[in-house]
Amino acid sequence: MAEGGRHSRHAAVKRRSRLWPFLLSLALLAAAVGGGLALHWSSRSSGGSAETVTSSPTIDLAARSAAVDVVLKRRAQAVLTGNEKEFLADVDPADTKLVAGQRTLFSNLRQFGFAKLTYQQLAQQYDDTLAQKYGPTTYLVAVAMTYQISNIDLVPVRAMLGYTFTQRPSGSWMLVSDSDLDKRLPRGSHQEAWDTGPVLVKRAPRVLVVVEQGQDALANRLVTMSLSAVQAVSKSWPGGWKGSGVVIALDDKIVRGADYTQPKNAEDALAMATWVYRTLPGEVTGAGERADSYVVVNPHNRAKVDARTLAHEFTHVATAPYGPYAPRWLVEGAATYVEFLPMDGQKDLALGQYKLDVRTKYLAKAKALPSDATFFDQADSSYPLSWLALDYLFTRFGGTEVGTLYRELAALGSTQQQRDRIMLEHLGMTETGLFRALKAAAAA
Known part of the structure; x- marks a missing residue:
């Protein structure tokens, strides 16, 4: 079928x-995309006009985008090199359930044997409930995962994720959830085998x-x-x-x-x-x-x-x-x-x-x-x-x-x-x- x-x-x-x-x-x-996920680039390349309306004026959007890019690159490289410590480095350490889930995710991803793996910010999403839960620096963003499983995928392919970040007092950004966008992501390009x-x-x-x-x-x-x-x-x-x-x-x-x-x-x-x-x-x-x-x-x-x-x-x-x-x-x-x-x-x-x-x-x-x-x-x-x-x-x-x-x-x-x-x-x-x-x- x-x-x-x-x-x-x-x-x-x-x-x-x-x-x-x-x-x-x-x-x-179509319903999922129509429900709020527009697949365009983040504020760095779109000018940030959509984000500026509701984002806190104290946050430098370009700096945030660059900092989150560093986090995403570190996570991808950690999977490719087998470095669990680096994969977990930007995960909220106070959330033991999230840390355990991310440790399982890392173990799963390692087994697939990726020849290529990158994560890329797409569009910021908005949810007042999440902002109240995580605080004023909450950054909810759709992320494209581009990967190629060695000796399986003939070309690089893409899946979608949803990440929620908040800013640490030090100014760096940490992952506080990887499931807040799940119900809004397009069916069929999400919920991969390694996400279980x-x-x-x-x-x-x-x-x-x-x-x-x-x-x-x-x-x-x-x-x-x-x-x-x-x-x-x-x-x-x-x-x-x-x-x-x-x-x-x-x-x-x-x-x-x-x-x-x-x-x-x-x-x-x-x-x-x-x-x-x-x-x-x-x-x-x-x-x-x-x-x-x-x-x-x-x-x-x-x-x-x-x-x-x-x-x-x-x-x-x-x-x-x-x-x-x-x-x-x-x-x-x-x-x-x-x-x-x-x-x-x-x-x-x-x-x-x-x-x-x-x-x-x-x-x-x-x-x-x-x-x-x-x-x-x-x-x-x-x-x-x-x-x-x-x-x-x-x-x-x-x-x-x-x-x-x-x-x-x-x-x-x-x-x-x-x-x-x-x-x-x-x-x-x-x-x-x-x-x-x-x-x-x-x-x-």
Whole structure:
């Protein structure tokens, strides 16, 4: 399942069907940004006009910005060099709970093995309640965390944090909270795996798995399955795939863009691929620019995850950089197509019988390809029909053409007119024509 989408397996291939609710990730991101987080630079580069209105006149804004930059740089360097003392140096020592949490955060961050890590101030936020709590020097600021996990992220990516600082009598600035902005930060670019309790990170070539500390057996099992799934997607996806698979399987029900507190997600979902951003929502585009995806496993159902589940999700990971506009039948159909292919160490599925079942049970009753608007409401039929469409495209046109079609639709298919143009250019038929071709193939 891609973030904002669903993934189900079907009884015809003797795999449990799962219905997934739609995650309105883009709407949530827009709402979060609209709720007060404007992603522009701090007063140093914006002139400080917005801050000057409500900030204490005794505070030198430029000096504050420079001092906080020093704190952020020290924290990033401390993670890269393994210096816990420096990481905690600017944390309020009187808040023992905060210090303990920051110590856990440091330990978590160290396990990921960052090749690059920086923190950058974005926009100051305002909250009178917090000013009353921490005092007149309270500085609440959105922070961009730019990082690149060694041998995992192909390019540097970004996440969002919210820090609250106050000024010490000495004039330096200290961190008094890292959670005051949590509810206002964009969903999907926040609440990373390292922001939870103590974690265990295990690696293998092109694989990184995150579980709760002490769950070594689960980590080893997920690493083995991930290696198989990475190999399968690399082999089967047109043009190959050189990326990596990150699997997060924590007890927490909300991690990154995955929310397993939602009843249907909690019951039926196994895992979902959540976007990783090259640019944050609101920086360049409203939705942000995708770089990759990390897979988050449902803590209720992680015992049911297998290599095929991960192959489905890693197909979403492989296609995430293409863009957000591919039709849902193509997004989920492609992932299901790869998932159902023969895999080393996995029993082959009875795809011939499955195709016959899909044609007689679903295609015979359908009027068109599954639409984006109703895809999830009719998931029991949407997924089989989407798989059938991709099976037809791969068989008739070959993987290279399908891969090129996917890239162009994902990048440019924001309207039906554009989708029709791209489909006609590559296939000689629109989505309507493809549906008629599926009907004709079934009749033959």
